[in-house]
Amino acid sequence: MAALSRLPFHTSSHPKPSSLLRLPASLPVRHLSFRCPTRLPSLSVSVSCSSLIEPDGGKLVDLVVEEPLRNSRKLECLGLPRVKLSRIDLQWVDVISEGWASPLTGFMRQSEFLQTLHFGALRLQDGSVVNMSVPIVLAIDDEAKGRIGDATRVGLFDPDDNPIAILNDIEIYKHPKEERIARTWGTTAPGLPYVEEAIRDSGNWLLGGDLEVLEPIKYNDGLDQYRLSPSSLREEFSRRNADAVFAFQLRNPVHNGHALLMTDTRRRLLEMGYKNPVLLLHPLGGFTKADDVPLSWRMRQHEKVLEDGVLDPETTVVSIFPSPMLYAGPTEVQWHAKARLNAGANFYIVGRDPAGMSHPVEKRDLYDADHGKKVLSMAPGLERLNILPFKVAAYDKTQGKMAFFDPSRPQDFLFISGTKMRALAKSKESPPDGFMCPGGWEVLVEYYDSLTPVDNGKVPEVVGA
């Protein structure tokens, strides 16, 4: 109640999202600190500091055709056999082309697909191993396969028939859907959001090959300015002279427990001797399930959190991670971590049941809540990444704020799950004072208010966090 009573003071101005984050040098940004390494005083700000972790495979993949060649490539693309991309396919094109999946250079061929399913990793030609836990594949149906025939290249087109990319040196192989689902999710139960959206009705073939993307993927949703590529993020971290980058993956609103965790992580990194740890607050921007809070609302909420001073903009970079969400728990958390490593993060915060959800059929969580961090800490190819397990934060009734759970006085703590949080916001109730900054909470309430009740007069059911 008290929290909500403060809302009016925070709703008067919705600053443009751009004030939130540090953009590449060409854009005006407020909080940038242009300190360069003292040992290299003459370096221009666009040079990466050598202290950033190396991307997988040693070099960031960048598959966007260079400006002078774009027109000719586009003409080529228009003359090739056509493959229509779904919305999620397009998100993967974005992901691959910017190098999040480095050293992957396109949709997986069979050898990469099989290694991903069986080993969660790819062996490179030099014998080294990089993590790759989720299949990044392009399904096509029998008709498309027939249309491609013996061609070695195809053109990829978006849902509105705009040419997007050329796929070179292609390989078509069977799409073993059941096996893919079982090995990725550890279940084949009906109702897995990504499976229902992108696999169940997809084609019986997979099309692998090397991508050449005609121009950077844009979503034109007012949020493209937040979509920094791994290489732009690396430039930003270097520009800030970060000597440690810690990434926080999220697809939910930020509450003060998260914030406590992030500020505490920074404190711990400083204690470890790092001089300038920078937080990458990295909301997932691709496909999410129907009852998750949509990206645009989440970005508004995150913005409020920085505005309200819950996180320090000086040491925080907010950007959008373009990947779709698989809800594949321990398998997916590796992907979330690996992609951030490619963007320069050498610390990764992992929580309880990362990328998990309720079992779609049985009354239990799909994954054991501890498996995610355990699997992540043992994952091949991620040995270089420092895994920071979440401390459990809960609402401390004695302090009236979020605090790390103290097992010696459990009665003082209140656990507010994502489900509970969303249920409260939906019914316009207030969480306990100090659970979330008022501005952020108001965005949530506004979001649920905006939902048009469906058929039965109820908004969509809210399920696990």
Next chain:
Amino acid sequence: MAALSRLPFHTSSHPKPSSLLRLPASLPVRHLSFRCPTRLPSLSVSVSCSSLIEPDGGKLVDLVVEEPLRNSRKLECLGLPRVKLSRIDLQWVDVISEGWASPLTGFMRQSEFLQTLHFGALRLQDGSVVNMSVPIVLAIDDEAKGRIGDATRVGLFDPDDNPIAILNDIEIYKHPKEERIARTWGTTAPGLPYVEEAIRDSGNWLLGGDLEVLEPIKYNDGLDQYRLSPSSLREEFSRRNADAVFAFQLRNPVHNGHALLMTDTRRRLLEMGYKNPVLLLHPLGGFTKADDVPLSWRMRQHEKVLEDGVLDPETTVVSIFPSPMLYAGPTEVQWHAKARLNAGANFYIVGRDPAGMSHPVEKRDLYDADHGKKVLSMAPGLERLNILPFKVAAYDKTQGKMAFFDPSRPQDFLFISGTKMRALAKSKESPPDGFMCPGGWEVLVEYYDSLTPVDNGKVPEVVGA
């Protein structure tokens, strides 16, 4: 017909199985060649030749308590909380204790279980990686968990309540059955033989720990003399002065196509410059599905094949691999190969659809026939093993014998699947002359003849090879 007409000449004597294979030095053996490496003329025969491939982890695990300590350990065991083993559990105790799964020293703890499910490999303390694709775990129910309480050691007892082993430094963790099945088999369809037999109704907990086995596991089925441990096999290969060991996993009768493949492999190894390649003909001895030919009959059949001179006893070691069969295709073939590496094999022959079967529900093979060899060739921890893909052998009607398939004249070849073979033997029909040595075929006919027709007057249905 012609093949069967020769049967009487080969049924008069059933030599004892022991004549088949090379046993440890204490037993009388006919075909042993005691050549020692010329550079080490003074070595005793029990010293391993350095040319054998190193076991995983550098050292073969041997978990059988040494003779002088057996009585005291047995007394200890009798005083510990008791866990009853199933027949399959006991096979795994055998497998682990002899070092087939080296460097595994007991039933998996959670960290090993998770690495197996997600990565098909275990990372050792020195950072090196060994292959481990199938979970080797011990399920217990709630009652057993309660009985164990806070104990750190338990006694393992066979189905007849005989003490078998002590499990030390135990760890109890949840048994995520659905996830285990999905990630191991790539399906959760009902009807997977191992799942139905050993997982579906098993306990909700897994019990990991380090094994101490009270004495070598014996089956007392007249075949124990064939059960050579990895270390005995290594001694045997060294004694024969093998400079290459190629393993052939099987759970079916040997026909002349297999034989052709094995003799051809030896020829190729000789061409590669090896002087003395030895074949490990290695029938699987643990759990198999109901319609597979039982081990005792298969051993009689293999015996005939050597007797009939189809394979050369001088360069062939026949032994039983004590593992249960999972029918887990590409996941399991890695286990089959890794275990043989531990037994000294540096070449592994892999066929079409290894460890595969029909989908238990859908009308198709469960696995793509090519995935097994592809996955095996990319498997972490098996880089040292040379993978030899099967050439396809079929019955060449123009030659009246099994030959490598010649794609330029497909009309001349007859493919006789395991299913077809078993159906013929069951109905006492003859395969084409030259398909299998007559003595071996007669054993098969005799086996199917021995089956008591069930309820409906039919013998059990024969399914995929």
